[in-house]
Amino acid sequence: MNQIKGGLYTLFLSYKRDFYIFTAINTMFLFLSLIMGMLFPDITIMTIGIVMVLIFTFIISMKLLDRSLAILLRYGLNRSRYIAVTGGFMLLWSLANAAVLFIINALLLFFTKQFDVTSVTVPRLTMLYDNSLSLVVNYVMDASAIFMLAMAGMLTSVIFYRFGSIGGYSFFGVILALLFIGVPLKWYGPLVDGLLSWNAALFVVAMLAIAVAVLAIVWLLTRRVSTVSANV
Amino acid sequence: MNIKVSQLTKQYRNRKVLDEVSFNLQGPAIIGFLGHNGAGKTSFLNMLAGLVAPSSGTIEVEGEPVFNNGELMKQVCFIAETGNFPLHVSIGQVLTLNKLFFPNWNEELAEELLEQFSLRKKDKIKNMSKGMVSALGIITGLASGAPITIFDEPYIGMDASGRQLFYELLVEQHALEPRTFILSTHLIDEASNLFEDVLIMHEGKVLVHQPYEDIQTNIVKAKGRQEELEAYIGSSKVIHRSKFMNEHTAVIMHENVPAAAPASLKLESIKLQELMVLLSKNKRREIG
Numbered sequence: 001m002n003q004i005k006g007g008l009y010t011l012f013l014s015y016k017r018d019f020y021i022f023t024a025i026n027t028m029f030l031f032l033s034l035i036m037g038m039l040f041p042d043i044t045i046m047t048i049g050i051v052m053v054l055i056f057t058f059i060i061s062m063k064l065l066d067r068s069l070a071i072l073l074r075y076g077l078n079r080s081r082y083i084a085v086t087g088g089f090m091l092l093w094s095l096a097n098a099a100v101l102f103i104i105n106a107l108l109l110f111f112t113k114q115f116d117v118t119s120v121t122v123p124r125l126t127m128l129y130d131n132s133l134s135l136v137v138n139y140v141m142d143a144s145a146i147f148m149l150a151m152a153g154m155l156t157s158v159i160f161y162r163f164g165s166i167g168g169y170s171f172f173g174v175i176l177a178l179l180f181i182g183v184p185l186k187w188y189g190p191l192v193d194g195l196l197s198w199n200a201a202l203f204v205v206a207m208l209a210i211a212v213a214v215l216a217i218v219w220l221l222t223r224r225v226s227t228v229s230a231n232v
Numbered sequence: 233m234n235i236k237v238s239q240l241t242k243q244y245r246n247r248k249v250l251d252e253v254s255f256n257l258q259g260p261a262i263i264g265f266l267g268h269n270g271a272g273k274t275s276f277l278n279m280l281a282g283l284v285a286p287s288s289g290t291i292e293v294e295g296e297p298v299f300n301n302g303e304l305m306k307q308v309c310f311i312a313e314t315g316n317f318p319l320h321v322s323i324g325q326v327l328t329l330n331k332l333f334f335p336n337w338n339e340e341l342a343e344e345l346l347e348q349f350s351l352r353k354k355d356k357i358k359n360m361s362k363g364m365v366s367a368l369g370i371i372t373g374l375a376s377g378a379p380i381t382i383f384d385e386p387y388i389g390m391d392a393s394g395r396q397l398f399y400e401l402l403v404e405q406h407a408l409e410p411r412t413f414i415l416s417t418h419l420i421d422e423a424s425n426l427f428e429d430v431l432i433m434h435e436g437k438v439l440v441h442q443p444y445e446d447i448q449t450n451i452v453k454a455k456g457r458q459e460e461l462e463a464y465i466g467s468s469k470v471i472h473r474s475k476f477m478n479e480h481t482a483v484i485m486h487e488n489v490p491a492a493a494p495a496s497l498k499l500e501s502i503k504l505q506e507l508m509v510l511l512s513k514n515k516r517r518e519i520g
Binding site for chain 2: 002
């Protein structure tokens with residue numbers, strides 16, 4: 001238990017600075033959007049807090065393995081515990097970031113209403129399903145989306161770590177190729193229609209299921225990983 | 233603790249850094265792990281600490297394989313040259329982490345050692361000099377109380393007085409609470425007096441593994457006239473020969489405690505550093 005606690009504390013110490021700096025900048029930009037909306041009421045402004053958080057989380061989780069594997073294995077964790085710790089940390093990270101977004105969104109909605117700013121839209125994931133869904137539901141959706149992206153980042157990180165630059169970029173190439181192939185083959189229309197035909201709860205469950213499946217793949221790929229990469 | 237290494241091999245692409253090595257290390261003891269750069273020391277220590285998977289063979293501690301063994305690894309503290317701590321944390325936070333990870337962590341000793349090495353708890357790793365980070369590594373290793381504590385070149389950037397303090401503390405801690413300390417170092421002459429057991433590696437193979445006392449008594453440098461020297465050597469292994477004017481010199485590795493030498497032969501014990509250089513040179517010649 002102490003190893004898990006220690007692992008989480010190590011990651012918290014390693015990432016708290018990044019979290020504070022990013023949150024400060026993101027919050028500043030979101031409130032700047034509000035001020036812009038008040039100054040220029042003719043321009044339509046959309047706040048993109050969640051998008052920024054998703055990008056930031058993906059970048060952070062891509063560096064996770066490089067930054068923490070050697071230190072935590074030196075502290076005695078085995079690979080399964082390491083994955084449990086990093087998975088748990090990214091879950092807490094997602095909940096924390098979603099909580100920050102929840103507060104910012106609530107404040108933005110409050111101020112837009114208070115000052116009657118109509119040019120600023122605060123887009124939320126819940127809008128995909130029902131505009132009337134509460135911010136609490138949106139919090140759960142945001143946290144699930146952030147967690148899913150974090151797991152995708154971790155998978156990318158593991159692929160680069162295990163298979164080097166050639167393996168990593170090849171993997172990215174295949175993913176991009178699949179994405180591009182999807183356009184002429186018209187995969188996305190039915191996909192989006194399908195997603196929108198679900199309800200919010202199903203969407204959350206699907207995102208969490210994908211995240212857990214990706215985490216399982218990450219665990220499989222790290223079972224015998226060395227702190228010194230195979231490219232040495 | 234008993235460390236058993238069986239047929240251990242580590243290969244990176246075409247390069248074999250460890251080649252089917254087998255040996256036992258029996259603790260408690262201070263074990264000198266020596267060899268030139270690229271001898272395979274760090275690769276072995278990384279595998280002992282469970283950081284790197286062997287290509288084949290096993291390392292067992294008390295009969296349990298070390299790789300991916302989280303419970304066993306609580307009993308191992310590995311202090312490497314660099315990269316032991318996250319960069320953005322303070323010394324105080326490192327001590328808190330150590331308390332969580334090492335079940336036998338000695339807080340009192342850690343506090344005392346911080347004072348001896350003049351470190352302040354609020355200092356951050358990223359702002360510290362190399363020597364200060366090394367000192368923190370040494371404090372972590374000594375206060376960890378881990379039954380197997382590995383120091384792999386632990387004093388990068390430390391001055392002579394800091395290193396001397398480390399040697400003194402190592403002996404003191406070993407006397408107070410005997411455990412297995414494995415020290416890998418290039419400063420062999422400085423540290424040789426600490427070792428109870430010595431293991432010398434060269435290009436992935438173990439060249440010598442003997443108690444330090446046996447090395448001091450069984451490996452000697454003899455100087456004198458050729459006939460007397462040859463008679464004294466007998467069937468023992470000669471590591472090195474040289475000649476200056478009429479004086480012949482041989483470094484002889486006896487199987488057991490050697491018989492008394494004739495008075496005309498001058499016998500000297502050999503320093504570990506010199507032994508390592510000669511053994512490596514011999515090995516290279518054999519391969520060449």
